[in-house]
Amino acid sequence: MNSETHHSSVAAQAPDHGLIDRLASRLGVQGLLTDAGDKAPFEASARHGRGIARAVVRPASAEELAWVVQELVGADASFVVQGAATGLVGAATPSGSGTQWVLSTQRLRDRxxxxxxxxxxxxxxxxxxxxxxxxxxxxxxxxxxxxxxxxxxxxxxxxxxxxxxxxxxxxxxxxxxxxxxxxxxxxxxxxxxxxxxxxxxxxxxxxxxxxxxxxxxxxxxxxxxxxxxVQRQTAAALVAVDSAEVAMELLCSFEDALGEFVSAFEGMSGSALTAAVEHLPGVSAPFPVAPPYAVLLEVSSAVSKASGLDLESILMGWLETQIERPGMLDAVVDKPERLWRIRHAISESVQALGKLVAFDVSVSRSRFAAFRARSVELIAAEVASALVCDFGHLGDGGVHLNIVVAPETSADAIVRLRSKLYQVVVEEFDGSFSAEHGVGPYNQAFYRCFTDQPTRALAGALHAQLDPQGRLGNVRLD
Amino acid sequence: MNSETHHSSVAAQAPDHGLIDRLASRLGVQGLLTDAGDKAPFEASARHGRGIARAVVRPASAEELAWVVQELVGADASFVVQGAATGLVGAATPSGSGTQWVLSTQRLRDRxxxxxxxxxxxxxxxxxxxxxxxxxxxxxxxxxxxxxxxxxxxxxxxxxxxxxxxxxxxxxxxxxxxxxxxxxxxxxxxxxxxxxxxxxxxxxxxxxxxxxxxxxxxxxxxxxxxxxxVQRQTAAALVAVDSAEVAMELLCSFEDALGEFVSAFEGMSGSALTAAVEHLPGVSAPFPVAPPYAVLLEVSSAVSKASGLDLESILMGWLETQIERPGMLDAVVDKPERLWRIRHAISESVQALGKLVAFDVSVSRSRFAAFRARSVELIAAEVASALVCDFGHLGDGGVHLNIVVAPETSADAIVRLRSKLYQVVVEEFDGSFSAEHGVGPYNQAFYRCFTDQPTRALAGALHAQLDPQGRLGNVRLD
CATH class of the missing domain: 3.30.465.10 (Uridine Diphospho-n-acetylenolpyruvylglucosamine Reductase; domain 3)
Known part of the structure; x- marks a missing residue:
């Protein structure tokens, strides 16, 4: 399909009354992309397929952007706003209809x-x-x-x-x-x-x-x-424990002793840790035997060592008081960047294992361990082939339940699993079905299902005031 | 006036269709106050006179409160919600009409x-x-x-x-x-x-x-x-400087060197410091000569001294590096509670000096010194007798410009000063006319004046959805 054909076929669906010409004339060639090749990068989403943009508008200032919105709304056009397109729920991707515009903020760099x-x-x-x-x-x-x-x-x-x-x-x-x-x-x-x-x-x-x-x-x-x-000193450790319960006890002790120095407390299952280590070139396993669960903990300070504060020795001192804790298996203090390299490799390494089904949920910290046990059990019952490689931000109760399933797992089974797991997190554990990733077309149906009526009525009143014709974005909160 | 008379005169203005009886029957004697003597404490406001409550309703659970709201709205009654009544803008005080109810949360202590x-x-x-x-x-x-x-x-x-x-x-x-x-x-x-x-x-x-x-x-x-x-160690100092500009330089250096330990940075004019010291029994002046400006700075940590962290010596070490700073006059390290006693005495001691006119405003920290100079100049031009005893939270740009004026200063002059000063803070300095105290009947007119139309339209849409008949409170944000 060449861009001319594409352009005119879409134009036939949605006459724009000279809108393209007006935009091109004010914004210049950098400001308006109508060629299929130019548009392509703006039509992709990180996890959920592609859409089709009517055109991509790229204003370079807030004044230009305000004018563009006025023009788009005036021409009865709907549009999605797109930044760096790193989101995971498809909220910045145009729909497949070919009628939706992309309003890119890529060139909005005036201040x-x-x-x-x-x-x-x-x-x-x-x-x-x-x-x-x-x-x-x-x-x-x-x-x-x-x-x-x-x-x-x-x-x-x-x-x-x-x-x-x-x-x-x-x-x-x-x-x-x-x-x-x-x-x-x-x-x-x-x-x-x-x-x-x-x-x-x-x-x-x-x-x-x-x-x-x-x-x-x-x-x-x-x-x-x-x-x-900025932080002038950082120290970190990887600690192997025999359960998520012990990880949460360790978290409380860590915060109690190290207070304002605490800067991260990341959990990972043994399978997630193993996947990351095997995926990374030149990295050897931190523990002789893969533990059931591991925690990356970090302290940092803006205060330099020259002031007399030595964070690594404070961390080591605290770890020594913890080593006899029941369920504590092993601890490694290492350069923070080495330990973070393992943590950051989890997502990619799990994807490399096979077909990925990912959940981004959160619960109260006090219910994390029980939720984890319940969800592992549910996943096994629903999809026998599933390998649970969960990891997350235990300090704030956010969990990425990334699981690998056999390639032949049916789409239906995955839909059923997703529904059941979301129900467990929201209804049984008073948690959130979307801790970090937000709401987009991909999970809009779950938003509807789990949001109470007064909140949706309120969102409806705001939509009625701020976007009565529904021109803005592809997420509706009412 | 006895309570019976008061009750029946108000009831004549606003027939309640048996509402009083229904409330009394469900909530009991603790839950509904109609006697003038019982109501009196709920009719007072901290700074702006008294109102008259139709009655005071005190539900003891969220269920009861929800039922009360339903009854009040159903009976076409308007009400203000009151907590501990410590606010300074009259938002929790009933109007003088005698028709407004007080919904007190005093007994709402179920969890x-x-x-x-x-x-x-x-x-x-x-x-x-x-x-x-x-x-x-x-x-x-x-x-x-x-x-x-x-x-x-x-x-x-x-x-x-x-x-x-x-x-x-x-x-x-x-x-x-x-x-x-x-x-x-x-x-x-x-x-x-x-x-x-x-x-x-x-x-x-x-x-x-x-x-x-x-x-x-x-x-x-x-x-x-x-x-x-909780913080397990705290150290504090009072530093005398020759200007607010120097205070802000000191703030940046303090945060740069002491990072996450920083827990307060409070400024006060020489006149505020003097007033506080003279007001407090048994407290001697911290400096031989009252400085133009002083700063109370505090560091604290949840990490105990036993871990090897000694906050007082870290603070002393930093103060030594600052002592040669141009404009730095003197510094006193003392028990934090002693220094805070002076800081906390300012408000009351300034009131004791005479007729008080108080402003609660904020600006960006980078504009604080210029704003202070401008406002001192404006106050002197408007009210010649004014003694400016300003103090505030320099770390967040919040300032309490408390001034003492001669008793014969006219109400008109004070109104004019208030308008002009608010205009300076909002329009010249991009600041806020209410940093901490919020909006109530007392400053509602300024809210109207300084709030842009789209924000008020949005608030209007929310009012239309959530309180279409305007029964709730005595603040309107539209």
């Missing part, structure tokens, strides 16, 4: 301003996490949300990303001081601010309505982020 | 459950901050919002209180995991949850809509709070 006295940064939606951290590092500062991907700041704000260091810093919600955005109604209205206020109690917090609602109520153009001092 | 593994607490609205901290301390935990008053947990959630340790822990918003509440529409509907999830990305965050909106959208019945480890 990246570090305020070292305020310890904050005003960042345009199109910058990536790594861009912010590079700029902040020049001032001894960091934006400490730690993720496997390198998402755009707009996407991080819209999806309230979490990551491995939430136990210390919280997620995006706790680290965003302000959001500026553009509404679909009134079309192109600019709202919010870039103010770097830490205290402001003057009513409805617009920032909170834009954070974690996946762009359903408006397009994030800028976020003002809290920055934290 | 105070500490979950030590999850580091969280489910707390009914009527418990106070001190109750939570007493219960949490048994598990080595604390809810670290540090305030002058001892508010109820429901009030803290509804008003998103801040305090002196926000620099380290954030405010209520960053420390509330869930809120459960009751709506006025559908009348008495129970919404939200008490789930202790740290990661949950499933759409609209009900908790965020109830936090910091002063009860305008619903009544908070329970909050699930994050707890933190």
């Amino acid at each position: 990246l301003e570090i305020d070292p006295v305020n310890r904050s940064a005003v960042v345009a939606a199109g910058y990536r996490l790594s861009d912010v951290n590079r700029a902040a590092a020049e001032h001894g500062l960091t934006f400490p949300i730690d993720l496997g991907a390198d998402p755009s700041i707009g996407g991080m704000a819209a999806t309230n990303t979490g990551g491995s260091r939430l136990i210390r810093y919280g997620g995006v919600r706790e680290n965003v001081l302000a959001i500026a955005g553009v509404l679909a109604n009134p079309p192109g209205a600019r709202v919010g601010s870039t103010r770097g206020l830490r205290k402001n109690n003057t009513g409805l917090d617009w920032t909170q309505l834009m954070t974690g609602t996946f762009g359903a109520f408006g397009v994030v153009t800028h976020a003002t982020l809290k920055l934290h001092p | 105070l459950e500490i979950d030590p593994v999850n580091r969280s607490a489910v707390v009914a609205a009527g418990y106070r901050l001190s109750d939570v901290n007493r219960a949490a301390a048994e598990h080595g935990l604390t809810f670290p919002i540090d305030l002058g008053a001892d508010p109820s947990i429901g009030g803290m959630a509804a008003t998103n209180t801040g305090g002196s340790r926000l620099i380290r822990y954030g405010g209520v918003r960053e420390n509330v995991l869930a809120i459960a509440g009751v709506l006025a529409n559908p009348p008495g509907a129970r919404v939200g949850s008490t789930r202790g999830l740290r990661k949950n990305n499933t759409g609209l965050d009900w908790t965020q809509l109830m936090t910091g909106t002063f009860g305008a959208f619903g009544v908070v019945t329970h909050a699930t709070l994050k707890l933190h480890p």
Whole structure:
């Protein structure tokens, strides 16, 4: 299919009254992509297939973006907002209809301003996490949300990303001081601010309505982020235990003794650990025998060793007090980057084992061990071939239940398993069916199923106010 | 006026179709107060005069509260929700009309459950901050919002209180995991949850809509709070500097060197310091000459000295590197409680000096020094007699500009000063006219003046959904 044919076939479905020409004329060749080859990268999603974009619009400033939204809404067009397209639930991918536009924030990079006295940064939606951290590092500062991907700041704000260091810093919600955005109604209205206020109690917090609602109520153009001092020393250990129960006891002891130094507490099943070690070239197994469960724990400090604080010896001192704990099998203190390399390899190594079925759920920490036992049992009963390689952020109760199933497992069996497991996490354990990844077309049906009526009515009132015609995104929260 | 007369005169204004009898019959004598003497404590506000309550309803459980709301809305009654009545903007005080009910959460104490593994607490609205901290301390935990008053947990959630340790822990918003509440529409509907999830990305965050909106959208019945480890060592110093500019330089250096140990950085003008010291019995001036500006800085740690960490010597070591800083006049390291006693005495000591005019504002930290200079100049130009005794939380840009004016200063002059100062903070300095105290009848007019149209339209949509008849509270955000 060449792009001309594609263009005209879609145009026939959705006449745009000269919209393409107006956009091209104001935004230039970089600002509007209609060629199939140019559009292709914007039509892919990380886990759930491809869509078809009517066209890709890439404004380079908030003014341009507001104008684009006005034009799109005026032409009765619907659109998805896309940052770095690292999301896992398909929320930034256009549908397969060919009528939906992609509004990319990739070129929205008009501001990246570090305020070292305020310890904050005003960042345009199109910058990536790594861009912010590079700029902040020049001032001894960091934006400490730690993720496997390198998402755009707009996407991080819209999806309230979490990551491995939430136990210390919280997620995006706790680290965003302000959001500026553009509404679909009134079309192109600019709202919010870039103010770097830490205290402001003057009513409805617009920032909170834009954070974690996946762009359903408006397009994030800028976020003002809290920055934290960079860490000057880090120490880490990998600890083998005989059960998740013991891992949680260890967590409480760790926090009690090491308080504000605690920066990560990541759990992994023996099978996840084994998969990662076997997948990594040149890495030998940390323990002579693969344990039932292992924990990567980390402490870090912004205070340098020169001040007299030696974090590694404090960590070692505490580990010595724990070594007699019943159920504690072994402990290895190593360079943090070596231990993190194993932790970060889990996701990819599990995928390499075969057909992957992934869950991203969370429960209260006090119910984690019971939930884990219950879900392992459920998975075995539903799909006999399943190898459970779970791992996650035990410090905040978030768990990635990644499982590998035999290639011949039917789609029906997977759908049934997913439904049952979500029911267990939400209804039996008062947990969340989506801890970090958010809601997108991929899991919208579960959102409907598990969200109470008053919350959906409230979301409906917001949709009615902010996007009455449903032009914005492909997630509905009502 | 005896209570019988009062009761019948009000009843004549607002017939309640047997409501009083129904409430009395279900809630009992503790649950419904109609006698003038019993009602009196619920009709007072901390700073802005008294109101008149139609009656005071005190349900003792969330079930009772939901039923009460249903009855009140059904009888066309309007009501204010009141916790410990420690707020400073009159939001919990009934109007003077005599038709408004007080819905007190004082007896709503059905749950105070500490979950030590999850580091969280489910707390009914009527418990106070001190109750939570007493219960949490048994598990080595604390809810670290540090305030002058001892508010109820429901009030803290509804008003998103801040305090002196926000620099380290954030405010209520960053420390509330869930809120459960009751709506006025559908009348008495129970919404939200008490789930202790740290990661949950499933759409609209009900908790965020109830936090910091002063009860305008619903009544908070329970909050699930994050707890933190108690601090096992603390060290503090009082530093005299020659200007607010130097104070902010010192803040950056302090955070850079002492990172996660930083737990407070409180500023005070020389006049505030002098007033506090003279007010306190048995306290001698910390400096031989009152400095232009002073800073109370504090570090603390959950890690005990036994681990090898000695916070006082780390603080002393850093202070030695600062002593040659231009503009640094003097520094005193003392027992933290002694220094905090001075800081906490400021508010009361300034009131004792004469007629008080108080501002609670915030700006970005990078603009604090310029804002302070501008506001001192403005105050002097408007009210020649004014003695500015400003103090505040420099670590988060929050400032209490408390000033003492001559008794003969006209009300008009004060109104003019307030308007001009708020205009300066909001319009010239991109700040907030209410950093901590929130919006109530007392400053509702300023809310109207400084809130943009899209935000008010959004609040209007929420009011239309959640309280279409305006029965709830005496704050309108639309």
